[in-house]
Amino acid sequence: MTRPIYIAGAGMVRFGKFPASVTFEKLACGAAAAAMRDAGAQRCDIEAISVGHVFGGPVAGQRVAVELGLGGLPVSNHENYCASGATALREAFLAIAAGLHDIVLVIGAEKMTDRVKGGIAPDPSDLDAQHGFVMTAGHALSARRYMADHGATREQIAMVAVKNHAHSRHNPYAHYQEPISLEQVLAARVIADPLGVLDCSPISDGAAAAVVCSAEGLKRLGIWGARPIVRGIGLVSGTLRNGLFDLNEEDISRRAGEQVYSMTGVDPADIDFVEMHDCFTIAEIVRMEGLGLIPRGEGANWTEAGHTSLGGKLPVNPSGGLLSRGHPVGATGMAQVCELYWQLTGQAGGRQVPDATVALSYCKGGTVSGTDGASVTTVIMSR
Amino acid sequence: MHHDNLLAPDKLEALQPLRDGLLQLHPPRLLGVLCGKCRTRTFPSRAFCPSCNSTEDLCSVALSPYGVVFSYTIVRQAPGTRPTPYVLAYIDLEDEVRVMAQVEAGREEVHIGMPVELALAAMHSEDGIARLGYKFVKTQRQKEKV
Numbered sequence: 001m002t003r004p005i006y007i008a009g010a011g012m013v014r015f016g017k018f019p020a021s022v023t024f025e026k027l028a029c030g031a032a033a034a035a036m037r038d039a040g041a042q043r044c045d046i047e048a049i050s051v052g053h054v055f056g057g058p059v060a061g062q063r064v065a066v067e068l069g070l071g072g073l074p075v076s077n078h079e080n081y082c083a084s085g086a087t088a089l090r091e092a093f094l095a096i097a098a099g100l101h102d103i104v105l106v107i108g109a110e111k112m113t114d115r116v117k118g119g120i121a122p123d124p125s126d127l128d129a130q131h132g133f134v135m136t137a138g139h140a141l142s143a144r145r146y147m148a149d150h151g152a153t154r155e156q157i158a159m160v161a162v163k164n165h166a167h168s169r170h171n172p173y174a175h176y177q178e179p180i181s182l183e184q185v186l187a188a189r190v191i192a193d194p195l196g197v198l199d200c201s202p203i204s205d206g207a208a209a210a211v212v213c214s215a216e217g218l219k220r221l222g223i224w225g226a227r228p229i230v231r232g233i234g235l236v237s238g239t240l241r242n243g244l245f246d247l248n249e250e251d252i253s254r255r256a257g258e259q260v261y262s263m264t265g266v267d268p269a270d271i272d273f274v275e276m277h278d279c280f281t282i283a284e285i286v287r288m289e290g291l292g293l294i295p296r297g298e299g300a301n302w303t304e305a306g307h308t309s310l311g312g313k314l315p316v317n318p319s320g321g322l323l324s325r326g327h328p329v330g331a332t333g334m335a336q337v338c339e340l341y342w343q344l345t346g347q348a349g350g351r352q353v354p355d356a357t358v359a360l361s362y363c364k365g366g367t368v369s370g371t372d373g374a375s376v377t378t379v380i381m382s383r
Numbered sequence: 384m385h386h387d388n389l390l391a392p393d394k395l396e397a398l399q400p401l402r403d404g405l406l407q408l409h410p411p412r413l414l415g416v417l418c419g420k421c422r423t424r425t426f427p428s429r430a431f432c433p434s435c436n437s438t439e440d441l442c443s444v445a446l447s448p449y450g451v452v453f454s455y456t457i458v459r460q461a462p463g464t465r466p467t468p469y470v471l472a473y474i475d476l477e478d479e480v481r482v483m484a485q486v487e488a489g490r491e492e493v494h495i496g497m498p499v500e501l502a503l504a505a506m507h508s509e510d511g512i513a514r515l516g517y518k519f520v521k522t523q524r525q526k527e528k529v
Contacts, residue, residue, distance in 0.1 A: 118462040124509055127427065128483045130401055130516065132458060132507070137471045140456035148454075148495055192456040192471075193490075240433035242423055243479050247454060369483070370433075 005096050006218055006227040007381070008103070008211040009039025010341040015175040015206035015326030017113045022205065024056050028064040028109035031207035031334075036105070039211035040221050046211075047101040048074040050091040052084035052108040053330035055115050064107065081365030082279065083235075084108065085208065085333025086377035090233045092212040102217035108334030109207035116203050119191070120329070127369040136200055138367060139280035140192035145247045146282060147194070152300035154194050158185040159303045160281035161198050161323050167310055168320020170350030173335070175204045175326025185281075199281040204326030208334035210341065226383065228344040231358075234260035234378035238371030245372075250290025252372045256362070257291040260378040266358060268292055271380075273343065273353045274314065275336035275361040278321040284308075287362060288316060291378075310351060318343065318351045329365070333377060336361035344383040358382045395503050398515035404428060404443075406517060411503045412445035413517065415480055426480050447477035448501035449522060455486060455493050465507045474499060474519050485518040498522040 011034020013027055028051065036046070049070060051061030061077040078088040085108025092104035119136055122129040146152055162182050168174035180198060188196035211221075218227060234256045241251075261268055274293065278284035285299030293314060294302050302308050308316040319325045319339040322332060342348045343356045353359075359381055366374030396408055405427055406413050415424050418432035419440030426446060431438045455472035470486040470493050486493055487502070499519035506516035 116462070118460055121462050127402075130506060130508075130514075131484050131518075132461065132465055132469055132471050133483060134458065134461045136460070137456050137458050140458075141454040141471070141473060144456065144495070145454040189459075190457075191460045192458045194456075240425075240429075241481075242425055242434045244453070244475050244481055247473070370427075 011035035031209040035209035050088040052088035083365035110328030143282040150297035156300035168324035201322035201327035206328035232263035253290025
């Protein structure tokens with residue numbers, strides 16, 4: 001990359017279920033204000049705003065900009081379903097790399113609880129959706145096949161939820177902050193078997209934001225200390241799969257991983273922890289394998305062995321992940337970036353990964369019939 | 384277990400199809416594409432071969448109605464108005480094409496490797512207007528391979 005790109009400050013509002021009076025704009029403004037405060041940025045410092053969201057409606061980013069007193073600036077809206085937040089970050093990254101801006105505000109926000117019921121699905125025109133495909137069903141098909149192909153157990157898959165809920169006890173921004181037991185996950189109401197409701201990330205409201213800067217931007221903000229560097233952002237889309245493909249091949253994850261490893265020069269072996277898009281328990285397992293960070297077919301064993309827990313050899317989702325931090329879809333990518341920022345600056349409290357130096361966050365958004373997914377982002381940051 | 388209606392053939396055939404070019408009625412078959420260059424069969428048809436990217440020598444082909452369940456789930460909660468539960472599955476057709484569809488089978492009956500065959504069906508739609516589509520049912524065919 002031509003010049004380093006930094007996170008000068010980050011902020012979130014707690015994820016959860018809020019009344020209708022807590023609007024999309026309020027959530028987004030709350031996160032933006034927290035990030036700007038953390039960065040020491042005044043309104044006059046911000047040069048552009050990128051906003052990721054899915055259900056915010058037309059020009060939601062501009063509605064937020066006006067409420068922030070930042071009307072007039074370049075504002076862009078980004079929809080890549082659950083990868084929208086990280087896609088908005090990529091816009092800021094590109095603009096700063098191109099020398100267009102030095103200080104950009106990035107916001108991921110979603111108000112879901114008053115407009116989404118019973119889960120999310122692809123666009124109604126999608127051929128799979130016409131047969132009744134919903135996100136949970138896709139992951140249930142994946143889980144059943146993973147169990148058949150790799151001998152993984154239902155219990156091992158459920159342990160992802162137990163682990164991530166245990167992690168978010170220490171995350172004040174998490175939707176859920178209480179531990180859950182394996183028995184609770186196994187006994188939970190079935191949504192699409194073998195997955196129950198605790199295998200699914202909740203429908204949440206929330207927002208997360210960061211102030212993204214060049215070195216020049218940091219100087220203008222009066223920041224002389226170190227800040228985490230965004231080393232690179234991968235963005236790929238799904239490809240059509242032909243014949244009798246391996247359902248859990250995760251070629252899209254492999255490509256997103258290789259793109260960001262090659263862009264940044266980071267050796268995957270040097271990654272200290274991962275914020276992984278665990279929209280469903282099984283998804284954490286197969287996507288970690290797709291990235292090449294866990295050997296194929298070993299993800300469930302790694303979970304059971306504690307390798308992906310805090311204190312394990314590769315902690316996954318110290319924040320609690322989507323399962324427990326919550327999943328306001330357009331906000332998730334930026335919530336992951338907030339977690340990377342806090343971890344890499346040693347501010348993660350009880351969930352701190354010791355000496356975290358290099359970290360990766362991964363989002364996957366949407367599906368397109370016949371492909372292995374719609375949109376995957378990979379962000380690598382280092383301190 | 385809820386299933387989209389298996390109506391009488393004449394009632395089914397009066398429905399608008401889910402989309403054009405997806406299936407033929409006599410006999411009921413999914414319509415895929417056979418690539419003359421790499422011989423890959425794909426479904427649904429596109430203007431190129433997803434395997435070798437060729438845009439020439441593509442011809443419409445009726446796919447085998449027979450296959451086996453590759454993976455399945457019983458969906459008990461879904462957004463929108465579609466009634467639950469229903470069995471959703473990937474079906475591996477005999478000619479090595481994988482399609483997603485519902486399977487009409489009880490939860491004790493459905494399993495990985497279950498032999499199934501294509502059936503025309505009235506498909507649920509959020510606008511309340513049923514459309515002609517397909518699902519899979521337990522195969523009526525004798526065990527021996529054709």
